[in-house]
Ligand SMILES: Nc1ncnc2c1ncn2[C@@H]1O[C@H](COP(=O)(O)OP(=O)(O)OP(=O)(O)O)[C@@H](O)[C@H]1O
């Protein structure tokens with residue numbers, strides 16, 4: 104565990120350095136960047152992404168991948184908003200509904216992956232397409248504007264904006280589950296060596312239901328928070344966010360082959376992307392350029408991970424006696 | 425000589441029948457009439473296997489005879505096609521891994537089944553995570569438990585280190601600790617000693633006796649017959665997926681056991697002295713690497729087999745890695761065919777005709793999901809590539825046929841099967857085939873017969889002899905004294921990084937060599 108912590112620290116340390124360097128450069132070239140207003144809205148803007156990232160992180164660690172979470176967030180958002188508009192409710196009901204519905208859609212992914220013995224990429228791409236198509240079909244792409252006032256009113260707690268608070272709580276819970284709870288350690292085990300996890304008696308179906316359900320649950324909450332922020336529900340607002348979230352989590356050190364990843368890294372990954380995106384926007388660079396930069400950043404971080412892995416394999420070969 | 429007891433039914437009334445409760449102990453588990461097919465492959469046919477409470481029972485047989493499959497059926501990893509498993513008086517058609525562990529069955533798998541991304545302590549205590557998924561993990565309790573087992577085995581492991589960064593021998597110890605840390609009633613060890621040193625093996629064998637004194641049964645798989653003869657009370661022999669029989673070890677000797685396993689008799693003799701004075705294929709002068717080995721001189725000529733033996737940590741593997749360019753020396757020179765070379769990486773070594781079959785081959789040598797054929801030709805693709813950049817299919821198939829089927833006799837019907845479906849020992853032969861296909865001038869073999877059955881060992885020795893006869897210079901590294909003694913023209917003994925002595929196999933015996941190694 105300590106060694107693992109050390110490795111995480113090394114990766115996190117490098118990321119933190121890059122972030123610091125970028126923050127310094129941007130604040131020199133763009134005075135708008137370093138204004139408190141900008142930083143607060145930056146945090147708020149990226150809290151929805153952070154909530155989804157928490158769910159995706161757990162799936163990646165388990166050795167799978169989830170592409171459908173943005174679609175799940177969109178569907179959940181719409182369904183919950185409809186219920187709240189027609190039947191009324193409060194925040195507790197809203198969270199319970201979003202968590203339950205999102206979690207359920209996530210569990211559907213898990214069951215499909217387990218029983219079809221299919222790759223998680225394929226299954227979640229398919230469910231993403233289905234959920235989204237169904238949503239657009241049923242809603243005809245129409246947005247919901249008449250959300251209840253209690254839902255859209257700005258909330259702050261100890262001057263922390265509500266979305267930021269939710270993201271913080273969710274990330275802390277995720278970190279707790281992953282590092283301190285037995286099921287979290289089993290998720291790492293499953294990602295590190297699935298056959299061994301099965302042989303040790305891990306309930307693989309149960310674990311998969313947990314990780315994909317967790318990802319769906321996070322997506323549901325993210326959808327809810329997003330609707331609260333923008334004060335409307337636009338069916339296709341969240342679509343296309345998958346890759347940004349994936350980029351952030353992978354940047355944060357999570358391995359696409361499973362078994363490796365941390366909440367601290369994920370947070371840094373999001374901060375890095377946020378600063379990059381915000382800085383470039385303030386400098387007047389087009390958002391297409393940003394897409395390009397995101398892609399390059401993912402490539403760099405994936406190849407850096409591969410390089411480290413190769414070096415490690417070689418050094419362990421050298422130790423082999 | 426061929427054994428008369430070839431049919432699975434014949435020996436129940438055969439030469440040394442053992443009543444199932446010979447020493448009065450009750451059976452802990454009975455596996456009856458077990459059959460298992462993988463697609464078209466029959467891995468087990470109507471096998472009976474009874475383990476008595478508290479006994480030490482060896483499972484022996486050639487590579488691919490079904491030992492690991494039988495074990496995986498007992499542990500609930502595989503579901504048998506036929507047969508029953510009787511535990512605590514109840515009959516089950518199959519078990520699940522969780523159920524098997526509840527009955528107190530703990531397995532040390534041949535592939536170890538560890539989690540490379542978790543620490544040693546977490547690997548050892550993983551079962552607690554499985555038992556109580558929604559509980560807090562308890563670091564302290566985990567470490568205590570790991571420390572208690574290490575104490576019992578008289579070893580010390582780096583508990584915070586990630587398992588993936590450990591050498592294979594240490595990983596094996598981790599797997600052993602994991603199994604022994606449970607409240608087991610039966611511990612099954614599938615080739616646990618494959619990469620352990622003599623002391624570690626001794627400690628493990630002592631632990632097995634300790635388990636027995638607590639009434640815990642052990643099933644032990646090993647291709648080292650002397651280990652089987654020392655430790656076991658009874659031995660069950662499988663051949664081609666069927667029972668040969670179950671024997672009391674005190675009723676048979678090592679030769680007889682070898683016969684039962686292979687159906688043949690093997691003779692081993694020393695090599696004829698090596699006399700030619702040809703230009704050395706590889707010559708090393710004063711080779712030194714700080715903290716690993718120092719002042720090493722050695723010479724191998726074409727056609728010669730040079731044996732190197734020594735303890736774990738004596739520097740033998742580090743030296744071999746240096747000769748293969750993977751561990752650059754600090755001082756000294758390496759000559760290939762009388763020319764000084766610098767080997768900065770393994771590609772340069774390969775270009776100079778040096779091949780190295782590592783001890784860690786299971787994790788480094790093969791791409792598991794790919795076919796036997798692809799694994800074999802991967803190192804010689806450029807040679808098989810014809811004019812248009814296409815692979816010459818005829819020569820590819822000839823290469824595969826030659827090395828896989830003729831020279832190394834890998835037990836498989838087709839070379840198109842994924843390597844991961846082969847038994848452990850047959851995977852090892854594929855690694856050898858892959859390197860031999862590069863037709864090297866100098867071949868470094870690091871423990872080439874670990875985990876290989878005696879029939880296949882004889883096969884590998886024949887290959888070594890044939891290669892040497894063809895003019896290959898061979899460095900054979902092994903800690904099996906018997907092996908270096910019979911397979912080498914000359915033997916170097918390494919002691920803490922130095923060549924302590926050179927022996928002529930005709931002027932030394934096993935005992936003297938052992939003493940030299942442990943001096
Ligand atoms: N998952 C699998 N799929 C297909 N065939 C398999 C599979 N596992 C084992 N086999 C086949 O079953 C037979 C028995 O293999 P097993 O691993 O039990 O042998 P073993 O006695 O343990 O040999 P070794 O001493 O080499 O470890 C072999 O022919 C092997 O190729």
Ligand SMILES: [Mg+2]
Nearest residue numbers: 492534847848
């Ligand atoms: Mg086996």
